[in-house]
Amino acid sequence: MLIVHKYGGTSVGSLERIENVASRVAKAKSEGNDVVVVVSAMSGETNKLIAYANHFSATPSKREMDMLLSSGERVTAALLAIALKENGVDAIAMTGRQAGIKTDNAHMYARIESIDASAMQHEIALGKVVVVAGFQGITEDGSVSTLGRGGSDLSAVAIAGALNADACEIYSDVDGIYTTDPRIESKAKKMDFISYDEMLELASLGAKVLQNRSVELAKKLKVKIVAKSSFSDAEGTIIGEEEEGMEAVLVSGIALDRNQARVTIREVSDRPGIAAEIFTKLADEQINVDMIIQNASSAGMTNLGFTIPQSELAGAKAVIEAFDHDIGGMDLDDSVCKVSVVGVGMKSHAGVAATAFSALARENINIEMISTSEIKISMIIAEKYAELAVRTLHSVYNLDK
C-alpha cells in the first residue's frame, strides 16, 4: 500500500514528538507500505513568524509572508527526515517546490493547480520515505506560495491524489470524528466512517481535525482520508465515498455552531428586488449570510430573517441602516445558536426532521429558524438551550448506542 501520513503542528510540536512521529512512520514502512509524510510547522512557529512580520507592518506583503511562513514546514520536514534516517529508514525531505506542487499566484491562500509527482515517485521507487513540507507550493514565476491556514491538510490530500495513494492518514491530537462534541455530551461516540458530504456539513465537529477545503478536495479526487491521533493507536475515522449498497446511517452526528447572530428586518417594502439589494450589499461587505427566511406578511409587506456570524453583526447593521426608508425596522439577536442534524440516510427516509422538531418541543425549546438540505437539518434556537438541544438530539437518534 502507498499511504500518505500528515502530521499537524501539535503532533510535531517538540523534538520528542517529532521522534514519536518518526517511530510511527518507521512502523508503517516496516509493515511493507510506501509512505509519504506531509508535515506542518512545529506548533507556535507560524504564529511567531506572523507576529514578527506584524512588528514591521499591519499589512505585510503577501509574497514575502509566504517566503517567511513556508520556512516552518521546511524545518520540520528536514528534522523528520534526519530522525527517520537515524531510525534506519531511508528518507528524503522535500520542499513544496521539490515535491512538484504548483499553485496559482494568490499568495497566502493559493490554490494548487497541479502536482508533478515524478520526483516523489522516483524517491518512492528507491524505497525512500518522502517527507514533504506541507502548506506550500510554488507559483509559475518561481515564488513560494502558501495555501492558507490548515493548508498542510490540503497538501496531503492533493499529494495522495497525485500519487493515487491508498489512503491519506491525517494525524492530530484528536482520534477521530465524534457523533457530537464530547465536551457537551460525554456519550458522544467516535464514528468508524463518515461520508465526505456529511463531513462537510459537520464541519464544526471536525474543525480541530480537518480543514474543510481538504475534505472538498478529497471528495473531488476520491482520496480516502483517515483521521487519527498521533498520540494513540486508536483506529480513527474514515472519511470516504458513501458506498452503494451500504445501508446509510440515518443520522451521523449533531453539530453545534455558537457563532451565530440572527437579524430580522421588519416590514420590508414591496419595491421589487429590495431583498436582493440588501443581500448584494451584505456580500459586497464580505458578510457571510447563512440561513435566510422570508415570510409573507400582511398588506404586501414581508419580514426578512437571516443569520450571520456574530463578529459580522456590526457590519450588517450598518449596511441595513442605509435602507431605512425601505424597511420598518430591524431586530438583532446574538444570543442564538445553530444546531444541525446530519446524515446521508435522510435522503431516503422521511420523518427525520419531524423527530428533531418534536424532541426539541418536548424540552420546550423553541425553534426560531429552520433550514434543510438533502442530508442536514439546521435549527436556530436560543443559545441558552445549546447543550440541552445537542444532548436531546444525540439521544433521540440513538447516537450514544
Add this chain to the structure above:
Amino acid sequence: MLIVHKYGGTSVGSLERIENVASRVAKAKSEGNDVVVVVSAMSGETNKLIAYANHFSATPSKREMDMLLSSGERVTAALLAIALKENGVDAIAMTGRQAGIKTDNAHMYARIESIDASAMQHEIALGKVVVVAGFQGITEDGSVSTLGRGGSDLSAVAIAGALNADACEIYSDVDGIYTTDPRIESKAKKMDFISYDEMLELASLGAKVLQNRSVELAKKLKVKIVAKSSFSDAEGTIIGEEEEGMEAVLVSGIALDRNQARVTIREVSDRPGIAAEIFTKLADEQINVDMIIQNASSAGMTNLGFTIPQSELAGAKAVIEAFDHDIGGMDLDDSVCKVSVVGVGMKSHAGVAATAFSALARENINIEMISTSEIKISMIIAEKYAELAVRTLHSVYNLDK
C-alpha cells in the same frame, strides 16, 4: 552606483535591529543608489537549528541539514523586505535559488558555480531593493545547498561580482579592520584601506568581520569590499586591489594566533621520504600543518619542527607515534603562539624582518620558529609573551601614529 550590502547575524539579531538595517538600506537607496542586500540568519538561529538536528543524530544527513539551515536566512530576508516596504522602499525578497545562485553538490560547504543574475537585474531595473537570503544556493538537481559558516559573506561577494557592483559593504558589529587587536593594544588604529593579500594574511584581525574565503573570492572577482559597522556611521575599511603608484604601506598590521601548538620530532632517520610520509599521514587525518622547519643535524639525522592548531595535537601525536622506529622522539608544546607582521611594503623594502627580530630581542622574547612570505613574517614565541610582542611590534612599526 550599485551597492551590495551584507548584514551579519548580530546586525539582524532582533526585530529592532532589522528595523535599523531597513533604515540604512532606505538611506542608501534615497541617495540614488541601486541596492542589493544579502542577509544572514538572526543570531542564534543557526545554532538553534543545529542543536535541533543533533537531538536526532550526531551525523545528520547533509542534504537535509541544508534544507534546515537555509530557513533562517529566508526568514530574515522576508522580514527585511517587509520592513523596507513599510518604509516606502519597494523591495523583493529572494531565496538563493530565486537569486540564481547555483552551487556544486557538496552539501554544507558548497561552492558557488555560477550566478544567473537576470532575475535580480530585472527587479533592480524596476527600482526595487533586492533582499537575498545569504548562505544558500541550489544544486543542479534542485536541492538546497549551503556555503558553510560565514557563507553569507561569500554570497554577497559573489553577487557583487555577478552584478558588477561598485562595492560590497559588509556590515557587522565591528567598524573595520584594525592594525592589531584593540583588546591587546588600545592604540590600535582602524585602517582606511587594506589590500586583499594583506587581509588574507591578517585573517585573525578580520575574523569577526570577514570570512577568508570571501576575501579570496573578492580578489578573484575584483570586488571592492567595505567592512563597516551596522551600529555606527563610521567610515569602515576598504579591502581592495593594491593600486599601482600608491605608496605601499610598509606594515599594515600585527596579527596574533593563540591557537598554536608546536611539534618537534627529534632525530628523524635518513630513510628517504620519511618527512613526506609523516606529513601525508597528518593530511590524511585532516590535521592542518602550518609552519614547518627542518634542521639538518649531525650524523645524517634531522630535527623536524612544525606547528598545528592546538585542538589537533592529540591526533598528531597518534600519527607520529606510529613512526616510532623511524624517529628519536617528539616534543609537544601547546604554550606557544604565532605573531605575524603583515604589509605589502615588505615586497620592496629590506630590513622589515630585522626590525621585528631586534625589537623582540630587546624585550628578551625568544623566537622559536620563523616563516616568511612576500608580505608576512610569522614568528612562534612563548604564549606568555603574546601581548608584549604584539604591543612591541605595533609600536616599532609606528602603527599607533
